[in-house]
Amino acid sequence: MKRSFFQKHSLILVVYGLVMILMLIGTFNSERFLTLRNLTNVFRQAAYLGTAALGEMLVILTAGIDLSIGSLVKLCVLVSASSWTAIQTMFGLPYY
Structure with a gap:
């Protein structure tokens, strides 16, 4: 059914x-x-946890044994920052 x-x-x-x-x-x-200010603050704080979660997700998806997230968080931060810079440049947004 x-x-x-x-x-x-x-x-x-x-x-x-x-x-x-x-x-x-x-x-x-x-x-x-x-308010916009409060929601912006919440999303800024959540970005750090989201970056760590992306690093852990990569470890889990690649079936890695090493669960230290330091290097993977660095990779995720690099990719996120590069993407954000490209998006800001493309749309002419100010850098914060």
Whole structure:
């Protein structure tokens, strides 16, 4: 029997629903929660964790034994910085 979309993805829908509820609670508790400045700060902080996660992902995908992420994080930072510089140059965005 074919399962519906909601039956297949019920757990993910619950998680997204909880995130939306938490965002609404945060918005009602503080007027600065969903501001551009706060969201920019959150994404800047998440970039460091994302870079480390990319390094770990490369180790896992290549079935590497060495789980030290130092060199792979350096590679990911280099690729990310090069890509970001190219995108900024292409669209004429300022460097930060």
